[in-house]
Amino acid sequence: MAQKKLLLIDGNSVSFRAFYALFRQLENFKSPDGLHTNAIFGFKNMLDALLKDVEPDNVLVAFDAGKVTFRNEMYDDYKGGRQKTPSELSEQLPVIRELLKDMGIESYELKNYEADDIIGTFATLGEENNMQVTIVTGDRDLTQLASDKVTVMVTKRGVNDLEAYTPEHMKEVNGVTPTEFIDMKALMGDSSDNYPGVEGIGPKTASNLIQKYGSVEGLYEHIDELKASKRKERLIRDKDKAVLGKKLATIDRHAPVTITLADTKLREPDQAALRQLYERLNFRSFLAKMNASADGTNEESATETYTFEELNSENIDELTNIKGQEVTFYLAMLGENYHLAPIEGFCIKANGKIYASENSELLTEPVLKDLLEDKNIKKNVFDIKRTLVGLDRLGIKAQGLDYDMLLASYLVNNENNSNDLGEVAHLYGEYSVKSDLEVYGKGKKAAVPEKDIFYNHLAAKVAVIEKLKPELLEKLKDHEQDDLYDNIEIPTAYVLAKMERNGFKVNASTLEELDQEISKKLTELESTIYQQAGEEFNINSTKQLGHILFEKLGLPPIKKTKTGYSTSVEVLEALKTKSPIVSKILDYRQLNKLESTYIKALPEWIMSDGKIHTRYLQTLTATGRLSSVDPNLQNIPTKTEEGKQIRKAFVPSTPDGYIFSCDYSQVELRVLAHVSGDENMQEAFKSGYDIHAHTAMRIFHLDSPDEVTPLMRRHAKAVNFGIVYGISDYGLSKNIGISRKQAKEFIENYFEQYPQIKDYMDKAIKEAREKGYAETIMHRRRYLPDIHAKNFNVRSFAERTAINSPIQGSAADIIKIAMINMQKKLDELKLKTKMVLQVHDELIFDVPQDELETIKKIVPEVMQSAIKLDVPLIADSNWGHNWYDAK
DNA sequence: TCAGTCACG
DNA sequence: ACGTACGTGACTGAG
Numbered sequence: 001m002a003q004k005k006l007l008l009i010d011g012n013s014v015s016f017r018a019f020y021a022l023f024r025q026l027e028n029f030k031s032p033d034g035l036h037t038n039a040i041f042g043f044k045n046m047l048d049a050l051l052k053d054v055e056p057d058n059v060l061v062a063f064d065a066g067k068v069t070f071r072n073e074m075y076d077d078y079k080g081g082r083q084k085t086p087s088e089l090s091e092q093l094p095v096i097r098e099l100l101k102d103m104g105i106e107s108y109e110l111k112n113y114e115a116d117d118i119i120g121t122f123a124t125l126g127e128e129n130n131m132q133v134t135i136v137t138g139d140r141d142l143t144q145l146a147s148d149k150v151t152v153m154v155t156k157r158g159v160n161d162l163e164a165y166t167p168e169h170m171k172e173v174n175g176v177t178p179t180e181f182i183d184m185k186a187l188m189g190d191s192s193d194n195y196p197g198v199e200g201i202g203p204k205t206a207s208n209l210i211q212k213y214g215s216v217e218g219l220y221e222h223i224d225e226l227k228a229s230k231r232k233e234r235l236i237r238d239k240d241k242a243v244l245g246k247k248l249a250t251i252d253r254h255a256p257v258t259i260t261l262a263d264t265k266l267r268e269p270d271q272a273a274l275r276q277l278y279e280r281l282n283f284r285s286f287l288a289k290m291n292a293s294a295d296g297t298n299e300e301s302a303t304e305t306y307t308f309e310e311l312n313s314e315n316i317d318e319l320t321n322i323k324g325q326e327v328t329f330y331l332a333m334l335g336e337n338y339h340l341a342p343i344e345g346f347c348i349k350a351n352g353k354i355y356a357s358e359n360s361e362l363l364t365e366p367v368l369k370d371l372l373e374d375k376n377i378k379k380n381v382f383d384i385k386r387t388l389v390g391l392d393r394l395g396i397k398a399q400g401l402d403y404d405m406l407l408a409s410y411l412v413n414n415e416n417n418s419n420d421l422g423e424v425a426h427l428y429g430e431y432s433v434k435s436d437l438e439v440y441g442k443g444k445k446a447a448v449p450e451k452d453i454f455y456n457h458l459a460a461k462v463a464v465i466e467k468l469k470p471e472l473l474e475k476l477k478d479h480e481q482d483d484l485y486d487n488i489e490i491p492t493a494y495v496l497a498k499m500e501r502n503g504f505k506v507n508a509s510t511l512e513e514l515d516q517e518i519s520k521k522l523t524e525l526e527s528t529i530y531q532q533a534g535e536e537f538n539i540n541s542t543k544q545l546g547h548i549l550f551e552k553l554g555l556p557p558i559k560k561t562k563t564g565y566s567t568s569v570e571v572l573e574a575l576k577t578k579s580p581i582v583s584k585i586l587d588y589r590q591l592n593k594l595e596s597t598y599i600k601a602l603p604e605w606i607m608s609d610g611k612i613h614t615r616y617l618q619t620l621t622a623t624g625r626l627s628s629v630d631p632n633l634q635n636i637p638t639k640t641e642e643g644k645q646i647r648k649a650f651v652p653s654t655p656d657g658y659i660f661s662c663d664y665s666q667v668e669l670r671v672l673a674h675v676s677g678d679e680n681m682q683e684a685f686k687s688g689y690d691i692h693a694h695t696a697m698r699i700f701h702l703d704s705p706d707e708v709t710p711l712m713r714r715h716a717k718a719v720n721f722g723i724v725y726g727i728s729d730y731g732l733s734k735n736i737g738i739s740r741k742q743a744k745e746f747i748e749n750y751f752e753q754y755p756q757i758k759d760y761m762d763k764a765i766k767e768a769r770e771k772g773y774a775e776t777i778m779h780r781r782r783y784l785p786d787i788h789a790k791n792f793n794v795r796s797f798a799e800r801t802a803i804n805s806p807i808q809g810s811a812a813d814i815i816k817i818a819m820i821n822m823q824k825k826l827d828e829l830k831l832k833t834k835m836v837l838q839v840h841d842e843l844i845f846d847v848p849q850d851e852l853e854t855i856k857k858i859v860p861e862v863m864q865s866a867i868k869l870d871v872p873l874i875a876d877s878n879w880g881h882n883w884y885d886a887k
Numbered sequence: 888t889c890a891g892t893c894a895c896g
Numbered sequence: 897a898c899g900t901a902c903g904t905g906a907c908t909g910a911g
Contacts, residue, residue: 202897541909542891561891563910568892593893597906623903625896632905635895643894668896668902722901731901792898804902808896812903840896840903889911896903 006126006264007056008119009047010137011063011107015096017138017155018042019089023772023785026088027475028413028428031281039092040281044099046136054134058126058264061100062118063093063109070112071248078248079193095281102274104267106259113255116141120251123150125261136162141185141193144251146170146178175207183215186245192790197245198238200231216246284429306459308347311355311362319367322350327371328380328466329401330458331390334440334448336419337630338386339500339613343394344448347458354462356455358448363394375399380465382406382421384490385618388497405465407489408472410619411481415783417620425464428471433460484778488813489618491820495835496616496626498823502834503611504633505846508603510649515599518591518642525588532581539588542567553579594637598646605631611653616838623805624780624812625840634839636883650883653834656849659886660833660879662859663842666691667811667873668724674869675777675806676760680753685871692717698753699746719746723757724807726800761803768802776809777867814873815841818866825862829854844883852879 022029022038029038051059071078100107110118119135123145126133133150135142143152143165153162163169170178187206189197201209213219220239226232235242271290278287309315328349335341345358348368362368371377372391380403381387391398409424410417418424422435439457440446448454476485530536533552537544546565550557555575559566569589575582605612614633616626628634636650637643652659669691673681684694689705696708696716708716718736719727733743751758765787768774773783782805786798819838826833833851837844843863847855856877863875880886 200897204897538909540892540907543910563890566891589893593907596908597894601906617904621903625903627904629905632895635893635905637894638896639894725902726900728900730899735901793900796898796900800901808903811896842896890909892906892908894904894906 004058004129004131005054005056006122006131006133006261007050007054007059008122008126008133008135009050009059009061010115010119010135010139010142011061011096012093012115013138014046014136014155015039015043015089015093016085018046019086019092020785020788023783023788025413025427026772027478033280035095035281036088036092037095037281037283039089040095040099041283043096044283044286047103047105050134050136056134056266058131058261059105059266060118060122060264061105061107062115062122063097063107064115065109065111065113068112069114070252071114074247075195075244077194095277099274099277102270102277104269106264108257108259110255110257113252117252117255118257120145120253121255121257122261122264124253126150129261141190141249142251143170144178144181144249145253174203176210180210180215182246182249183210183219185249186216186242187219189241189245190249193248195245195248196238196241198242199234201234205231216242282429285431306354306456306463308354308356308455308459310455311348311357312359315355316362316365316367318353319348319350319355319371322371322377323374324376325350326378326380328462329372329387330382330421330461330465331387332448332454332458333386333390334446337615338389339393339607339615339630343390345454345458347455347462349462349466354459356458358451358454360394363391363396369396372396372398378402380405380469382424382461382465383419384493385497385500385616388494389500392497392501402490403465403469403473404490404493405468405472406619407493408476408485411485411489411780412472412475412479413783414619414622414624414781417622419617419619421461421464425468428468430464430468433457433464479781480779481781484780484813488778488816488820492816493618495819495823496618499835499837500613500615502836502846503607503609503613504836504844505611505651505653506602506606507649507651508606510651511599511603511646514645514649515595518595518599522588522591522595525584525591529581529584529588532579532584539585540592545585549575549579549582553581555579555582590640591642594643594646598637602631602646602649614837621812622782622801624776624809624816626812626838633837644884647883648885652846652848652881654832654846654848656881658847658849658852658855658879658881659883660845660847660852660855660859660877661842661883661886662845662863662875662877663839664811664815664863665874665876667814667841668807669720670869670871670873671777671807671810671814672724672757672760673871675810676754676757677870678754678756678760681757682871688872692720695720695750695753699749701749715746719750722747723750723761724804726761726803728800764802764806765799768798774802774805774809776806776813778810778813780809780813782809811841814867815843815863818863819843821866822859822862825858829858831855844886847879 019039022042025038026036029036029041031037097107108118119142123133123135127147127149135145135150135152138155140154143154146152146165146167152165154165156163167178170181174181174184176184184206187198187201187209188203189195209219213222223235275290330347332344332346333341334344343360345356345360346363347354347356373396377400379401381401382405384401384404384407387401388398406424416427420435422433425433434457439449476482529539533548537548539545543564545567549555550565555578557565558571558574572582572586607613612631614628615630616628618626620627637646650659670685673685684691692713693705693708696712697705699716699719700712702708715736718732722732727747729740729744729747732746733740764774768784768787773781775781784798784802786794787802789795789798815838822835822843831851831854832848833855834846835843836846845855860875860877864873878886
């Protein structure tokens with residue numbers, strides 16, 4: 001007979017993991033009666049995957065019975081200080097129990113015992129009955145149960161990524177056997193269970209000691225053999241703690257359970273009850289799955305079909321009198337880049353009917369064109385900017401697009417940044433529409449499917465845009481994001497569409513000339529490098545380069561990467577003096593970068609109008625900034641002279657015209673001064689001081705600005721930047737090449753001088769912990785589920801993010817407002833000047849010669865008055881006959 | 888497709 | 897004791 005399989009699940013810890021894995025979706029997972037359901041959903045998903053993978057005969061989900069257990073009798077403060085389970089999670093636990101019951105799975109809890117002990121007991125029972133046991137948990141404590149018959153699966157990220165602990169794997173990870181792991185824990189303590197262990201002993205030392213002496217007892221028998229040291233003293237002093245730790249860490253494998261192995265046998269699920277439960281929880285995907293399998297059809301074909309009509313010259317007049325109505329519109333293009341992608345069709349819902357067409361020329365028929373250009377006919381779409389650009393290509397100046405499902409969903413939760421309607425819909429439990437990837441395929445093979453399938457896909461999209469609108473608008477309201485959505489993001493979409501269509505004129509011939517020069521230099525550098533290396537190799541290959549530098553030439557490898565030697569600038573700079581080849585390689589790298597990323601690539605993007613039309617991604621970044629693609633015009637070189645030359649190719653579109661650039665001075669620091677309310681920093685900005693010099697004066701305790709040396713200013717500048725990023729002494733020391741101790745002093749001085757900034761940073765973290773997200777001045781959110789992480793690094797990252805996001809994000813809010821006001825002003829004054837680029841804190845304009853004076857006046861005015869802060873906003877202007885000269 | 892590197896704010 | 901600055905996109909080699 002085949003070996004029977006037993007699956008044991010730690011119900012509390014897995015629910016906990018599921019809850020935090022889907023924490024950012026917390027508000028998206030709610031049943032109609034207001035119950036949060038994210039943990040239930042995650043738990044159910046994980047359970048399905050496990051049942052499929054493990055195919056168990058018996059399953060038991062163990063829960064903790066309460067806070068107090070037999071361990072508290074040994075140690076009062078066991079698990080003390082632990083944060084209370086959030087109510088959003090605890091309300092879900094009974095439902096998980098109910099779900100298990102309906103699925104035919106036994107769940108169990110035992111007074112005075114933890115779920116761990118129940119699992120330990122049943123693992124032992126399973127072993128005794130020669131079963132193959134799998135344990136699933138979010139907690140490493142249970143790994144002590146691993147044996148040749150017991151595998152412990154611990155969740156890594158989320159709930160579906162599991163790490164399997166066998167005795168061999170334990171040895172690899174901890175250097176000790178599963179039973180020795182108990183002793184290891186006893187020595188190091190457990191902060192989450194709140195018992196101390198021996199002071200100064202971490203995982204490394206604990207593992208070494210236990211490997212040497214076998215156990216806590218073994219260690220203390222031989223304690224005299226240890227050479228005199230602080231560590232030995234502490235081991236002796238904290239012996240009680242170690243002995244207690246061992247008792248606490250040991251899982252009870254013979255708990256007085258009142259159920260038997262037979263009770264854990266997997267039963268048939270109660271379909272009717274499950275259906276009811278899913279309906280109550282609004283689990284539409286699970287319901288759809290059930291329906292699909294009930295029909296005997298598979299999941300794929302469970303898509304709904306929509307009633308639609310093909311639009312043609314016969315019925316097009318049905319779209320004439322729809323004033324005062326709301327319409328939903330979707331324009332289909334094949335490919336991401338909507339400046340170039342072929343327009344394949346469209347779909348419109350009006351008069352309660354859905355019309356679809358493959359004939360985009362119909363859009364230019366007066367009926368439809370007028371409808372789209374009438375600002376009084378409100379249109380719901382997915383991606384306003386894309387729709388505006390697509391229609392503009394057909395000569396249609398669309399107006400009245402006033403609901404954007406993509407923008408709304410991005411503001412509600414920007415963690416998932418998909419641009420695909422289907423994928424976004426899935427986030428809100430709406431599975432009636434597929435993703436474009438599924439329908440069109442990807443890469444070269446992407447194609448519009450057969451007409452009926454295509455129309456149905458479009459109809460599904462239009463239906464979903466309309467269906468989810470109330471829910472998304474409600475969420476925006478809950479988040480106090482109405483203003484951000486209506487008055488910032490939607491108008492920004494219009495402005496960006498215009499900027500993208502404007503394009504930036506680029507001279508291919510200027511780039512061609514640069515190419516001549518750079519190619520020559522590159523060939524020279526190449527041969528010098530080959531000569532000094534003694535052989536020809538691919539300089540662009542880090543692997544080959546590493547071989548030459550660190551093996552053949554024997555230079556010291558300073559840093560390693562996952563795959564081999566690091567050859568980054570940082571490393572090469574340090575090796576510069578050791579061999580002449582190194583600086584040649586640095587030169588080569590720099591020039592090659594310019595050549596391949598800009599000089600060679602940019603001309604490919606110049607369209608027939610002589611301009612480059614980038615696309616801004618308005619719904620991608622975590623902070624609310626824009627990003628630019630195809631090509632990226634936000635990273636055109638500016639730091640080196642050779643790089644800057646590239647900007648000479650960016651020119652005005654009119655003869656003798658100007659490129660005009662205006663950038664905010666220190667926006668992020670000004671935002672910080674504003675949100676923190678720090679009086680010293682506000683004073684510095686109000687007085688118009690050079691902020692970095694001012695900081696230098698303060699942190700170096702100088703009396704007058706004259707005493708500030710350039711080095712001091714440079715250091716102070718780095719500290720100011722560091723603050724915005726959520727500073728660490730290590731990061732600062734690495735950045736400016738000082739000792740960590742010195743960096744620490746800088747930071748301490750800084751906080752002394754700007755005490756309210758320190759308060760701000762603490763408050764930012766505290767609030768993120770309480771609310772689960774960080775927020776900008778305009779209420780843009782960034783969810784930070786990792787702020788609760790156990791792992792120090794993961795948590796620290798989230799904490800720095802909590803500090804940085806409101807600053808970077810508020811600056812992004814501000815320039816968006818400036819852009820909207822700017823475009824309005826250009827329109828009002830009927831100027832021919834065009835806004836052509838945004839680079840985070842900078843706006844760039846294509847200005848006809850005779851408008852320069854006006855622009856010089858209005859641009860800084862508009863930018864500086866975008867928002868009223870407690871400190872002045874300053875913007876500096878530059879102009880010239882190309883972008884290089886606008887400096 | 889991933890990792891490494893480097894361009895920008 | 898941890899190993900670290902925040903946010904992006906494009907190109908290249910290598911699997």
